[in-house]
Every structure is written in C-alpha cells, then in structure tokens.
Amino acid sequence: MDVPPVVMIDPIDSLRDRRADFPILGETVHGRPLVFLDSAASAQKPVQVIDAMGDAMRTQYANIHRGLHWMSERTTDVYEAVRDQVAGLIGASAREEVIFTRNSTEAINLVAYSFGSMMRPGQAVVISEMEHHANLVPWQMLRDRTGIELRVAPITDDGDIELDALERLVADGKVALVAVTHMSNVLGTVTPARQIADIAHAAGARVLFDGSQFVVHRRVDVQAIDADFYTFTGHKLYGPTGIGVLWGRRELLDAMPPFMGGGDMISSVTFERSTWANVPHKFEAGTPAIIETIGLGAAISYIEAIGYEAVAAHEAALVEYALPRLAEVPGLHVVGAPAERGGVISFTMDDVHPHDIATLLDRNGIAVRAGHHCAEPLMRRLGLSATARASFALYTTREEVDALASTLTQIRGFFV
Amino acid sequence: MDQDGLYQQQVIERARTPVHAGPLEGATGRGEGTNPMCGDRVRVGVWLDGEGRIGTVRHQARGCAICLASADMMAELAVGQEQSGAVMMGRAFTALLQTGQDDGVRPELMVFAPLRQHRSRIRCATLAWSALEAALTGAPAEDSKDG
Incomplete structure (x- = not known):
C-alpha cells in the first residue's frame, strides 16, 4: 500500500496563497515590487473587504435603525450582524457589550470621558511606560479635568511590564482603572493580560486593554483574560479606516453616562430633558460608519476563514526568522527583547538615522515606519529619539524579510 | 540604492563631520526649530559683527543626515549676510522645496533639491533655517525638556 508522504508546510509559507487576495501587493514603488512592512500602522485590504464595501454601496444601502x-x-440587519461577529471574535458574553467607535483612540477616549466621569479626586489610573499616545493623552486630559492621579507602571529594559511594580502601584486601593496595551506597537511586547487583570482586580481596579495590535495577530478572549474593557481598530485588522470597537462589561456600560449626544443614543427627548437608549446605542450617537462597519465584518470573516492559529503560527515563524537575519546587519540593534513578541520589530542602526533608513528603504520599494511611533515617553525611556520599525502581516513573506535585511546592509555600507 | 541622488557624498560627509557645530553660549541671538513628527531638533546661535551682519553661526542639531547636513550648510551660507538677507535665503530655499519655484536659491543648496520627491522629508532640511530665522527675529528659543 502506498502511503502518501507527509508534507510539512513551513508556517511562513503556509499563507503565501493569500497574497493574491491583496490587490495592492501587485503594485510597484519607485520601479520596485512593493514590500509592505508597515502593517502595524495600517494593514492592506483583501479584495473580500473591498468588494463587501463596494457591494453594499452598489446594492444595499440606506441609513439604519430608523x-x-x-x-x-x-442594511440595519447587515450592520447589526457585524456586532454579533465582533462579539464572537473576542468572546463577549452579549452583543450589547460591543460598541462601534471611529477607532481605538475614540474607544479609549469614550472610556476616559464616561467611566472617567465617575471617578473622584484621589482615585487613580495606571498606564504603562510603553503606551501609544492614544492610551496616554486621554488619561492626562481626564487627570487635568477631574483631579485624578495618573500613575505609570515601569517596563524592564527588555520591554516587559514590571508586574511587581504594577502591584505596588495599585496596592493603596485608590486605582480605579489599569489601562495598558495588549501588544506594544513599538516593541512588539505581548503583555501578560490575565496576570495584569488579576493584579488590578485584586486591588479593586478595573482593567482596559488596548488591543489594536494584538487582535491582528492572536485570538482575543476577553473572558479568559478577565478584561473589563477592550479596544481595537478595524484598519489594522485588514478592514477599513473609520471603524473601531469598544467592548465593555455590561454592568459597567450600563452605569456609565453617554459620551456624545445626538440621534440614535436617546430613548426620549423633550426640551427639558432627554433619556438614554440602552447599550450599545447609548454610546453610538449619530449615523455610524455603516459601510466601514460592513467592511470590518468582511475583514473578520476573512481572518476567521484563515484561522488565528495559522495567522499566529505564520507570524511567530516569521519573527523567529527575521530576528537573526536582522542581527546579521552590521551596526543594527533590535530594540527590546520581550518575553513574548508579536510581529513588530523596531531597530536602530549605528551612524544612520531611522529617517534616512526609511527613505532609502522606500527608494527600494520597502515601506517601514520611522519616528517615535506615537510613543514619545517610551522613546525617552529607551534613550532614543526615534527607531525604524518593520511590522508583519499575514501576507508578509520570507523573501520580504530577506529584502529588508540585504537592503539594510547596503544602506549601512552607504553611510559608513 | 539612492537613485535620485538625495544622499550625495557631500550630504553624508557634512552630516558625519559638521564644520559649524558647537556651543551656543554667548550668542547674540538663539533660536530653535523642532519637528514634533519625528523629534528632530536644531538649535542655532548667531553672533553679529560690528556692522550688524552675521559674523558666526553655530548649531546643535539632532536628527537625520538631511537635517544635520542642512544645518551645517545653513551655518556656512548665512555668514557675511545681512540679517534680512539670511532670512530671505532660507525662505527661498523653503519655497524651492515646497513649490519647486527657484527664486534665487543659492546653488550650494541645490544638493537638497531631490527632496522635492520626498515631501515628508522637506522639514528635515528647512528646520535649521527656521531656527536661524528664530535666532535673528528674537523669537524665544524653546527649551526642550529632554535636551
């Protein structure tokens, strides 16, 4: 009897066919094939998302709910079905816990304004040293508005949150909320969400995770990590811009006042007073981003069809391949060495500024991000003014990592 | 590698070994230009001569090769100029990069002309000239907390 050979597919190659879903990857830049390594800023869009949005506008569109x-x-049915999809994606216990926002930034601002309005002077919010400005500035604004205290949990030189220090920061029982990233957009650090939640809860605090990066690479289970709030944005998840998600526990959302007033968020309105709709509509004033929400639904369907297990395996193998390849580049220093790293690698190079790196990579068709990555305090903590950052998506290939490494070696030679 | 010639040897050499970098203490006027998008910063000190012309310019630049080279060339070209002449020199340079219009830009600065193809990098080259204008017009230099 013939036994078919067992073919082990390298996880890096396992998603190669999916590149054909992304029309933009066939483009050239400066005469070179596009090597897009800036997906952590915003991911490219598969044709399934593009078509879903176009089809909605072509065949089935009107304002919703009214x-x-x-x-x-x-159209209302299609829009609301995306709420079910999101609830399923992250393990929400009820669809009403899913609130659509413009992006993760707006979701965090919603919590800072609404949950924050229930805080009193003397209470505190804890963030970490590696937060994106989106999970820093709203809390500074809350502090300045209400007199709460803003505390910052330190990170190690490797780029992990110091959990002992976090425990000390919440120990006095004054902390109402711990708000930290689930995956750093600079260091790639995947934070130990459940441990952080346990530390927060033991001190009577609630916990919010900024999942903008994490949700792209791994399956989120808000129950397993015992989150109270979770935010992410659609455009990093292969969906369109203009649509993001806040998930919150029902009892918290019910107790929180509205963020914005207007249509759709009311129960009744007179000139004297208004009463609020139930969640989620209480937090969704005005006509929402209908087309973009439909696009997010298509993106979630796309990811779910591929499977997070495959996405995570591809990314882990790619990072494992990329780190030693980059280490071969003379003068290159990878920033941070977190215990668990997602598909984000920041680096510096001796004698070459990150902006010069980015410009010269771009001339060779390779798109990376350079700068402070909306994390200025983290840059200061690391003693840097800027880094270059390569970030991976499900369409990233081994050859693209090779192209990055070899072009970086040329750039280094150019300057030294 | 650098098809459009932005990183000419002259730019790289200037960035690596600036001639006019140095301390700013005692300057007649000091100014600063910052780019919050990237964290680049140029501080400029100007010493006027007895006739009110620009006698010496020193800079302290933190940034990319374009930023460092531009700061050093600015410091060289401004010397001997009337104050208004130096300001006009910088504005003509900025206009060239932003609009492509060459309104008497010094030929030495044409090395930066390829920036027309890199819109996001234009500020890297104009930062030093903004700092010079601040130093000459007396606009207060911002003290950076991390400097």
Missing part, C-alpha cells in the same frame, strides 16, 4: 423601508431594514 428607516421604515426595505433598504433600511436590510
């Missing part, structure tokens, strides 16, 4: 006609009712 129309007494077929088109409005159908």
Whole structure:
C-alpha cells in the first residue's frame, strides 16, 4: 500500500496563497515590487473587504435603525450582524457589550470621558511606560479635568511590564482603572493580560486593554483574560479606516453616562430633558460608519476563514526568522527583547538615522515606519529619539524579510 | 540604492563631520526649530559683527543626515549676510522645496533639491533655517525638556 508522504508546510509559507487576495501587493514603488512592512500602522485590504464595501454601496444601502423601508431594514440587519461577529471574535458574553467607535483612540477616549466621569479626586489610573499616545493623552486630559492621579507602571529594559511594580502601584486601593496595551506597537511586547487583570482586580481596579495590535495577530478572549474593557481598530485588522470597537462589561456600560449626544443614543427627548437608549446605542450617537462597519465584518470573516492559529503560527515563524537575519546587519540593534513578541520589530542602526533608513528603504520599494511611533515617553525611556520599525502581516513573506535585511546592509555600507 | 541622488557624498560627509557645530553660549541671538513628527531638533546661535551682519553661526542639531547636513550648510551660507538677507535665503530655499519655484536659491543648496520627491522629508532640511530665522527675529528659543 502506498502511503502518501507527509508534507510539512513551513508556517511562513503556509499563507503565501493569500497574497493574491491583496490587490495592492501587485503594485510597484519607485520601479520596485512593493514590500509592505508597515502593517502595524495600517494593514492592506483583501479584495473580500473591498468588494463587501463596494457591494453594499452598489446594492444595499440606506441609513439604519430608523428607516421604515426595505433598504433600511436590510442594511440595519447587515450592520447589526457585524456586532454579533465582533462579539464572537473576542468572546463577549452579549452583543450589547460591543460598541462601534471611529477607532481605538475614540474607544479609549469614550472610556476616559464616561467611566472617567465617575471617578473622584484621589482615585487613580495606571498606564504603562510603553503606551501609544492614544492610551496616554486621554488619561492626562481626564487627570487635568477631574483631579485624578495618573500613575505609570515601569517596563524592564527588555520591554516587559514590571508586574511587581504594577502591584505596588495599585496596592493603596485608590486605582480605579489599569489601562495598558495588549501588544506594544513599538516593541512588539505581548503583555501578560490575565496576570495584569488579576493584579488590578485584586486591588479593586478595573482593567482596559488596548488591543489594536494584538487582535491582528492572536485570538482575543476577553473572558479568559478577565478584561473589563477592550479596544481595537478595524484598519489594522485588514478592514477599513473609520471603524473601531469598544467592548465593555455590561454592568459597567450600563452605569456609565453617554459620551456624545445626538440621534440614535436617546430613548426620549423633550426640551427639558432627554433619556438614554440602552447599550450599545447609548454610546453610538449619530449615523455610524455603516459601510466601514460592513467592511470590518468582511475583514473578520476573512481572518476567521484563515484561522488565528495559522495567522499566529505564520507570524511567530516569521519573527523567529527575521530576528537573526536582522542581527546579521552590521551596526543594527533590535530594540527590546520581550518575553513574548508579536510581529513588530523596531531597530536602530549605528551612524544612520531611522529617517534616512526609511527613505532609502522606500527608494527600494520597502515601506517601514520611522519616528517615535506615537510613543514619545517610551522613546525617552529607551534613550532614543526615534527607531525604524518593520511590522508583519499575514501576507508578509520570507523573501520580504530577506529584502529588508540585504537592503539594510547596503544602506549601512552607504553611510559608513 | 539612492537613485535620485538625495544622499550625495557631500550630504553624508557634512552630516558625519559638521564644520559649524558647537556651543551656543554667548550668542547674540538663539533660536530653535523642532519637528514634533519625528523629534528632530536644531538649535542655532548667531553672533553679529560690528556692522550688524552675521559674523558666526553655530548649531546643535539632532536628527537625520538631511537635517544635520542642512544645518551645517545653513551655518556656512548665512555668514557675511545681512540679517534680512539670511532670512530671505532660507525662505527661498523653503519655497524651492515646497513649490519647486527657484527664486534665487543659492546653488550650494541645490544638493537638497531631490527632496522635492520626498515631501515628508522637506522639514528635515528647512528646520535649521527656521531656527536661524528664530535666532535673528528674537523669537524665544524653546527649551526642550529632554535636551
């Protein structure tokens, strides 16, 4: 009997066919094939997302929740079905816990404004040293508005949150909320969310995770990590811009006042007073991003069809391949060495500024990000003014990592 | 590697070994230009001569090769100029990069002309000239907390 040979597919190659789903990857830049290593800033879009949005506008579109006609009712159904998808994606216990926002930044601002308005002077919010400005500035604004205290949990030189220090920061019982990233956009650090949640809860604090990066690479289970709030944005998850998600525990959302007033978020309105709709609509004032929400739904379907297990395996293998390849580049220093790293690698190079690196990579068709990555305090903590950053997506290949490494070696030779 | 010639040897050499970098203490006027998008910063000190012309310019630049080279060339070209002439020199340079219009830009600065193809990098080259203008017009130099 013939036994078929067992073919082990390298995880890096396992998603190679999916590149064909992304039309933009066929483009050239400065006459070179596009090597897109800036997906942590915003990911490219598969044709499934592009078509879903186009089809909605071509065949089935009207305002939602209020129309007494077929088109409005159908569009409402499609829009609300995305809420179910999101709930399923992250393990929400009820669809009403999913609130659509413009992006993760707006989601965090919503919590800072609304949950924050229930805090009192003397209470505190804890963030970490490696937060994106989106999870820093809203809390500074809350502090300045209400007199709460803002505390910052330190990170190690490797780029991990110091959990002992976090424990000490919440020990006095004054902390109402711990708000930290689930994956750093600079260091790639995947934070130990469950441990952080346990530390926060033991001190009577709630916990928010900024999952903008994490949700792209790993499956989120808000129950398993015992989160109270979770935020992410659609455009990093292969979806469109203009749509993000806040998930929160129902009892918290019910107790929180609205963020913005307007249509759709009310129960009744008179000139004297208004009453609020139930969640999620209490937090969704005005006509939402209908088309973009439909696009997010298509993106989630796309990821779910591939499977997070495959996405995570591809990314882990790619990072494992890239780190030693980059280490071969003379003068290159990878920033941070976290215990667990997602598909984000920041680096510096002796004698070459990150902006010069980015410009010269771009001339060779390779797109990376350079700068402070909206994390100025982290840069200061690391003693840097800027880094270059390569970030991976499900369409990133081994050859693209090779192209990055070899071009970086040329750039180094150019300057030294 | 650098098809459009932005990183000419002259730029790289200037960035690596600036001639006019140095301490700013005692300057007649000091100015600073910062780019919050990237953290680049140029501080400039100007010493006027007895006739009110620019006698010496020193800079302290933190940034990319374009930023460092531009600061050093600015410091060289401004010397001997009337104050208004130096300001106009910088504005003409900025206009060249932003609009492509060559309104009497010094030929030495044409080395930066390829920046027309790198819009996001234009500020790297104009930062030093902004700092010079601040130093000459007396606009207060911002003290950076991390400097």
